[in-house]
Amino acid sequence: MKNRFIKSVIVTIFFLSIWHSGFSQKNTAFQNGEELLFKVSYGFFDAAEAKMVVNKEISTINDIPTYKIDVYGQTLGVFKLFYVKDNWGSYIDTAKMIPYNSYRHIEEGRYRKHERVTFDHKKKNAHVKLYDRDNQNIIDSKDYPIPSQVQDIVSGFYFLRTLDFKKYKPGDTIHLVGFFDKEIYNVKLIFKRKEKIETSLGKFESYVLVPIVPKNKLFRGDHPVTVWVSDDQNKIPLRIKAKLMIGSLDMEIMEAKNLRNN
Numbered sequence: 001m002k003n004r005f006i007k008s009v010i011v012t013i014f015f016l017s018i019w020h021s022g023f024s025q026k027n028t029a030f031q032n033g034e035e036l037l038f039k040v041s042y043g044f045f046d047a048a049e050a051k052m053v054v055n056k057e058i059s060t061i062n063d064i065p066t067y068k069i070d071v072y073g074q075t076l077g078v079f080k081l082f083y084v085k086d087n088w089g090s091y092i093d094t095a096k097m098i099p100y101n102s103y104r105h106i107e108e109g110r111y112r113k114h115e116r117v118t119f120d121h122k123k124k125n126a127h128v129k130l131y132d133r134d135n136q137n138i139i140d141s142k143d144y145p146i147p148s149q150v151q152d153i154v155s156g157f158y159f160l161r162t163l164d165f166k167k168y169k170p171g172d173t174i175h176l177v178g179f180f181d182k183e184i185y186n187v188k189l190i191f192k193r194k195e196k197i198e199t200s201l202g203k204f205e206s207y208v209l210v211p212i213v214p215k216n217k218l219f220r221g222d223h224p225v226t227v228w229v230s231d232d233q234n235k236i237p238l239r240i241k242a243k244l245m246i247g248s249l250d251m252e253i254m255e256a257k258n259l260r261n262n
Contacts, residue, residue, distance in 0.1 A: 027097060029161040029235045030260050032067070035078035036236065037255040040073075042248075048073055050251065052157070056241050059091055061100040066091040069154055090154035097162055105135065117179075121148050126179055144182060151178040161235040165191075165207045173212075188212040190223075196230055199238055200254050205231040206238055233261035 033056045040048040055068035070089045084198055092100040099119050106113040114131035124147065130140040156178050159169040168174070168191040178185050194207040226245040230236045236259075240251040 013130040025077040027094070027158075027162050028260070029156065029233060029256065030054060031060065033258040035255070037251060039254050041250045041252075049127050058094065061091050064099060066095045067094055067158070069158060071154055071157075088154050090152055092151075092155045092158060096149070097155065097159045098149045099152045102154060117152065119146070119150070119152075119179075121150070121182075124148050125205070126150075128182060142182075144179070146179050146184065147177055150184070153178065154181050157237070158176070160229070160237070163235075165229065165231070165235070167209075177230065192226075194231060197239060199252060201238075201256055204238055206230055234259050 029095050032054055034052075034054045036052040038052075039052040040050060049073045053070045053072070055070070057068075059066045059068045068089070068091055070087060072085075072087050074085045085107040087105040088103070090099045092099050098121060099117075101119070102117045104113065104115045112133045114133075114135040116129045116131070118127040118129075119125075121126070122218060126144045126146045128136050128142050128144060131137065132139050170191060170193050172191045174189045174191065175186070188211070190210045190212065192203060192210050195205060195208050198204075207230075209227040209229065210223045211225050211227075212223070226241045227237065228239040230238050234256075236253060236256060238253050242249045
């Protein structure tokens with residue numbers, strides 16, 4: 001139970017870090033070959049690490065150029081007793097920054113889940129296929145209605161980095177919409193302030209963002225999640241903090257390789 005709890009928190013935090021404007025976005029923040037490494041801490045323990053990798057080569061989906069991006073997560077230290085090794089991925093339109101295909105490969109102890117989603121933004125449909133334990137045969141498939149140009153959990157994380165934060169002022173509210181785990185999520189995000197913080201990569205001026213999270217049994221407080229994004233051309237997610245019902249969970253950038261803007 002504990003490993004799934006930690007994973008659900010990490011996924012929720014990642015998802016609450018994205019939003020959608022409905023327009024094409026020009027990407028000047030990241031490039032092929034970029035790698036970001038995050039440490040995930042639960043209380044005083046280093047619970048897990050997450051690695052985000054943009055493939056070195058451009059892929060094509062229906063002759064459309066796409067970024068292939070993978071997110072890898074695994075438990076660390078004492079939390080290895082609750083084995084978690086996951087991979088989320090997405091193929092993202094290089095011009096529109098929307099997903100065409102996404103996938104999840106989940107390993108948690110003896111539990112396995114393999115899922116692939118095909119997005120048809122014109123028909124506003126997401127086709128979800130669930131595979132068997134060995135990721136060989138389809139055991140279920142279903143279509144779900146989605147808003148046009150909806151984001152998935154990985155594409156949204158990178159879509160965030162294409163936005164012009166300078167146009168927002170403290171108190172502005174930004175609307176989020178995304179498709180994850182067969183559901184549509186609509187969340188509001190408040191632009192709070194700018195703040196200088198220190199990380200393993202050095203000191204950064206950053207934008208501070210706070211999602212408005214509905215009351216639930218996972219988080220505590222009125223504004224339990226806070227996100228820091230670097231105020232530079234790379235717009236790196238630097239730090240994410242979440243107040244849980246029991247303890248707190250922090251994600252912080254540890255390494256950044258092959259950044260587009262030096």
